[in-house]
Every structure is written in C-alpha cells, then in structure tokens.
Amino acid sequence: MGSGLLLRGAAALCARGLRAQRRQATLARWLPRPPSGPLSTWLLVPPRRAGRPGRGEPPRSVGRGRGAAHSEEEEEEEDLEELLAPGLPRGVQRLLVVHPDVKWGVKKPQLTTAELQIAEAVTLINTLHNWTVLDKIILSTKTPDKKFIFGKGNFQILTEKIKRLPQITAVFLNIERLSPLTKKELEDAWGVMVFDRYTVVLHIFRCNARTKEAKLQIALAEIPLLRTNLKNEMSHLDQQRGGSRYIMGSGETFMETQYRLLKEKEYKIRNALEKLRRKRSVLRAQRERREFPVISVMGYTNCGKTTLIKALTGDEGLQPQDQLFATLDITAHAGYLPSHLAVIYVDTIGFLSELPHDLIESFSATLEDVAYSDLIVHVRDISHPETVLQKASVLSVLKNLNLPSHLLDSVVEVHNKVDLIERYQSPETNAIAVSALLGYGLEELKEEIERIVLKTTGKRILTIKVNLAGPQLSWLYKEATVQEVDVIPENGTANVKVIISNSALGKYKKLFPQ
Ligand SMILES: Nc1nc2c(ncn2[C@@H]2O[C@H](COP(=O)(O)OP(=O)(O)OP(=O)(O)O)[C@@H](O)[C@H]2O)c(=O)[nH]1
Numbered sequence: 001m002g003s004g005l006l007l008r009g010a011a012a013l014c015a016r017g018l019r020a021q022r023r024q025a026t027l028a029r030w031l032p033r034p035p036s037g038p039l040s041t042w043l044l045v046p047p048r049r050a051g052r053p054g055r056g057e058p059p060r061s062v063g064r065g066r067g068a069a070h071s072e073e074e075e076e077e078e079d080l081e082e083l084l085a086p087g088l089p090r091g092v093q094r095l096l097v098v099h100p101d102v103k104w105g106v107k108k109p110q111l112t113t114a115e116l117q118i119a120e121a122v123t124l125i126n127t128l129h130n131w132t133v134l135d136k137i138i139l140s141t142k143t144p145d146k147k148f149i150f151g152k153g154n155f156q157i158l159t160e161k162i163k164r165l166p167q168i169t170a171v172f173l174n175i176e177r178l179s180p181l182t183k184k185e186l187e188d189a190w191g192v193m194v195f196d197r198y199t200v201v202l203h204i205f206r207c208n209a210r211t212k213e214a215k216l217q218i219a220l221a222e223i224p225l226l227r228t229n230l231k232n233e234m235s236h237l238d239q240q241r242g243g244s245r246y247i248m249g250s251g252e253t254f255m256e257t258q259y260r261l262l263k264e265k266e267y268k269i270r271n272a273l274e275k276l277r278r279k280r281s282v283l284r285a286q287r288e289r290r291e292f293p294v295i296s297v298m299g300y301t302n303c304g305k306t307t308l309i310k311a312l313t314g315d316e317g318l319q320p321q322d323q324l325f326a327t328l329d330i331t332a333h334a335g336y337l338p339s340h341l342a343v344i345y346v347d348t349i350g351f352l353s354e355l356p357h358d359l360i361e362s363f364s365a366t367l368e369d370v371a372y373s374d375l376i377v378h379v380r381d382i383s384h385p386e387t388v389l390q391k392a393s394v395l396s397v398l399k400n401l402n403l404p405s406h407l408l409d410s411v412v413e414v415h416n417k418v419d420l421i422e423r424y425q426s427p428e429t430n431a432i433a434v435s436a437l438l439g440y441g442l443e444e445l446k447e448e449i450e451r452i453v454l455k456t457t458g459k460r461i462l463t464i465k466v467n468l469a470g471p472q473l474s475w476l477y478k479e480a481t482v483q484e485v486d487v488i489p490e491n492g493t494a495n496v497k498v499i500i501s502n503s504a505l506g507k508y509k510k511l512f513p514q
C-alpha cells in the first residue's frame with residue numbers, strides 16, 4: 001500500500017505542469033461540457049431534428065414532423081442516427097504508442113514479441129485516417145494489472161517522455177482494456193487522452209461500418225465505453241457537487257438520468273438488432289431451400305479473405321484493402337466449384353488477438369450465420385511474422401462460437417500470400433498454399449472445397465439415364481446441378497451427369513420411377 005501511495009505521489013509530482021496545460025482540452029474533447037442552460041440537455045440527449053420534439057416538448061407544426069408523410073423507413077433512419085451519436089473523438093490525433101511488455105509470469109504473451117506487438121499497435125493506428133504515430137516506446141512491467149500499469153521507475157520515464165512531446169494529443173496504451181479509474185488517473189497525470197485497444201478498435205470499426213447492422217453493433221459495443229466516460233465525468237462533477245443534485249421536477253438526480261438514458265439507448269439498439277436478426281433467419285431459410293452449400297471464409301484481419309473470395313468468384317464488387325478491419329459486414333458471393341456446383345462464399349469480419357470481449361460479443365450476431373455453413377475456410381497470411389499466434393487467436397474464437405463439431409473438424413486451412421515467400425513449403429500437411437492475389441493454387445483449393453462440401457452436404461455425383469421426351473431433364477436442371485448431357489439420338493435418351501442431394505434424389509425416384 002505504501003509503495004502505491006508513493007507511486008501516486010510521484011505521478012502527481014511529475015504531472016503537475018502537464019496537467020495544468022492539458023486537462024481542460026482533454027475533457028472537452030471527450031464530452032461536451034455543460035456550457036449554460038439546464039444540465040439535462042448535456043451528454044446523452046441526442047441532437048434535435050427539426051420538427052421532432054424532444055422529451056417534454058410540445059409537438060411542433062413546422063418542418064419535417066412525424067406526420068403521415070414521414071415514412072416508417074425515414075423514421076428508422078432517424079432513430080439509427082440518434083443511436084449513433086458520436087461517442088468517440090473524431091478528427092486529427094497525434095499519438096505516442098506505449099507497449100507494456102510483460103516479461104515474466106502467466107501474463108507473458110506466447111508466440112510473439114514486444115516488437116511485433118507494438119508493430120501491430122502502430123498498424124492499428126495507421127489504419128485510421130487523420131491519426132498518426134509520433135513516437136513509440138516499449139516499457140517492461142511486472143504489474144500490468146496495477147493501477148499505473150508500470151512500476152515507479154518506468155512510469156516516471158514515460159511521464160518524462162510525454163512531457164518532451166507536447167505535440168501529442170493522446171497516448172495509446174497497447175492493452176486490452178483500461179479500468180475507468182486507471183484511465184482517469186493516467187489522463188490526469190499526463191494531461192492527454194489515453195486510449196486502450198478497445199477504444200482504438202471500436203473507433204476503426206466505427207469508421208469502416210457501412211450497413212445498418214454493423215453500425216448498430218458498434219453502437220452496442222460503445223455502451224460500456226460511454227458508461228466509463230460517464231463514471232469519470234460524474235466523479236469530476238461530484239467534486240463540484242453537480243452529479244448528485246436532483247433535477248427539478250424529475251425526481252431523479254442528474255446521474256440517474258444519465259444512466260437511465262444509457263439503458264434506454266442499449267435497449268433500443270438490442271431491439272433493432274433483434275429485428276435485423278429475425279430478417280436474416282428468413283434469408284437463411286430461403287438459402288437452405290435452394291440448397292446452395294455455404295462456405296464461410298474466416299481468418300485474422302488483413303489475411304486476404306476478401307481477396308480470396310474475389311479470386312474464387314470473380315466478383316468485381318469486392319474491394320480488398322491493405323487495412324485492418326476493412327470488412328465489417330457479412331456478405332455473400334456466388335461461385336462455382338470444378339464440377340459446376342454453385343456455392344455461396346461468405347466474407348466475414350477479421351479477428352484480432354486480444355480483441356476485447358464486449359466487442360466480440362456485440363459482433364457475435366454477425367458470426368452466428370457461420371454455424372449454418374457447410375464448411376469453414378480458414379485463411380492465414382503465411383508471410384506475417386505472427387502467423388502462428390494469429391492462427392491460435394482465430395482457433396480460440398472459433399471454439400467459443402459454439403459451432404457444431406462437424407464444422408470444426410472439417411476446417412480447410414489456406415496458407416495465403418505464398419508469393420511473398422520464396423519456395424514456400426507448408427509445415428502443415430493438410431493446408432493448401434495459395435496466392436489469392438496472383439491466383440496460385442486456386443484450382444487445388446476449389447477441388448478440396450468440393451470434396452468436403454459433397455461429403456458434408458450429402459450430395460453425390462451421379463449419371464442418370466433420362467428419356468428426353470419426358471420432363472426429367474428440366475426437373476434435374478431445376479433441382480440439381482447438371483454437369484454433362486450425353487445425348488443418345490438412336491433411342492431419344494441421354495446420360496445426364498448431375499450433382500444431386502440425397503433428398504432431391506429421393507424426390508426424383510418417386511416422381512419418375514424407372
Ligand atoms: N502479396 C499478396 N498480398 C495479398 C494476397 N492476398 C491479399 N493480399 C493483400 O492483403 C491485403 C488485405 O487483403 P484483404 O483481402 O482486404 O484482407 P481481409 O482478410 O479481407 O481483411 P479485413 O477485411 O480487413 O479483415 C490487401 O492489400 C491485399 O492486396 C496475396 O496472396 N499476396
């Protein structure tokens with residue numbers, strides 16, 4: 001306890017100068033201060049749109065009101081806008097990236113090095129438009145769970161470094177999640193914002209989200225962050241005796257109002273997501289009826305999932321990017337296997353080691369569909385120095401998704417980007433080496449996918465003799481995949497090579513008994 005106090009004292013001493021300069025700016029960036037007027041208009045009250053009255057206001061008769069002309073869709077859009085009120089700072093950030101290196105004990109990361117981890121942290125930052133890394137530092141720590149993350153000596157070194165970098169606007173501490181208390185103490189000590197991986201990844205997601213579902217999932221993942229900010233702001237406000245005051249006529253303190261609004265927001269988001277989920281299960285049922293095998297393409301972020309699907313399907317609409325988390329939405333793309341069997345490839349969100357739990361949870365709905373696929377293709381960037389760690393992270397997330405065991409047992413592992421390695425020899429015998437970018441190894445991959453898909457979907461390749469005068473051939477075209485039609489003109493029949501499911505074959509035999 002004594003050393004904790006000492007450390008606190010040291011931190012306070014180092015920081016006094018910095019704090020005075022930067023504290024105001026820090027807080028102002030996080031949340032709008034209550035300038036004047038009633039406190040209840042601050043924080044979680046969304047911006048008012050013209051014509052749409054706020055809580056307790058009389059309805060207005062001008063502008064775009066919620067009248068009959070206002071479609072349900074428009075209202076939904078407006079509601080979504082409200083739920084997505086910006087929770088994180090936008091605009092320019094100049095950062096110092098700090099990696100706490102745990103050298104001993106159970107917290108010491110395996111299969112990687114501090115250099116590789118800080119390199120990934122820098123890549124995360126570089127993914128963001130307007131965000132730049134001004135400097136980076138690796139500092140060892142024995143106590144990553146303690147309040148100040150570092151021991152006294154390294155904490156002082158870090159504080160000195162921050163003092164010498166007045167142009168930075170934030171520190172990115174490369175750890176999964178900072179407690180609200182630590183975050184506040186560090187921001188007070190250094191006078192700049194302090195981000196953890198959660199904050200940064202969430203911000204990347206925010207910037208990359210395109211569809212309504214991805215945006216809602218981000219809004220949901222933001223809730224814990226807003227709660228943290230609220231806690232920090234409340235303790236600050238309490239020092240000025242603001243947070244626990246009652247708002248006139250409401251019977252609630254300001255703090256209670258804020259927590260209630262946050263709860264309501266969370267409820268609305270969950271409801272909206274549930275609606276979308278129901279819509280998706282209808283789509284899933286449709287897909288099942290059409291009997292297209294579904295192949296989920298998964299892997300660490302930036303390993304080349306989108307590039308591979310583009311190469312396998314020729315879908316020009318796909319846009320691979322050298323960027324982390326370029327894909328945030330599940331999208332489906334049709335392709336053909338060597339025997340002309342049509343399949344659907346599903347592009348998925350990439351994984352990241354130490355992806356904060358809340359974030360995974362809010363995106364698990366996106367990955368729910370994976371359980372209904374016929375095959376998982378696990379793409380790996382084999383040229384990446386942390387490829388082994390990346391594989392372990394992906395497998396551990398896959399395990400936690402409660403997927404059926406037949407799916408986990410039949411995963412096809414793809415070693416991508418082999419063009420970047422001279423004479424690549426796979427250490428894993430079952431893996432298929434490809435270059436999605438240059439098109440190497442794709443035929444072999446398609447054959448392997450076909451072999452497993454036929455097995456797992458109970459489809460077979462058969463040659464059926466049909467009478468060309470009857471409806472059999474057109475039935476087969478509709479209900480199965482016709483590969484070859486070998487007509488025998490002498491007797492008006494044909495040998496038809498088809499890929500057919502067991503259920504369709506049963507129907508065929510019933511309809512057209514020999
Ligand atoms: N050299 C090389 N680069 C590749 C290959 N496949 C993909 N890339 C590059 O890797 C980067 C990421 O590719 P994407 O297909 O967007 O990767 P992703 O896995 O979909 O990434 P996220 O959606 O962000 O998770 C792009 O710059 C691609 O051009 C490959 O076989 N060889």
Ligand SMILES: [Mg+2]
Pocket residue numbers: 305306307320326327347
């Ligand atoms: Mg992608």
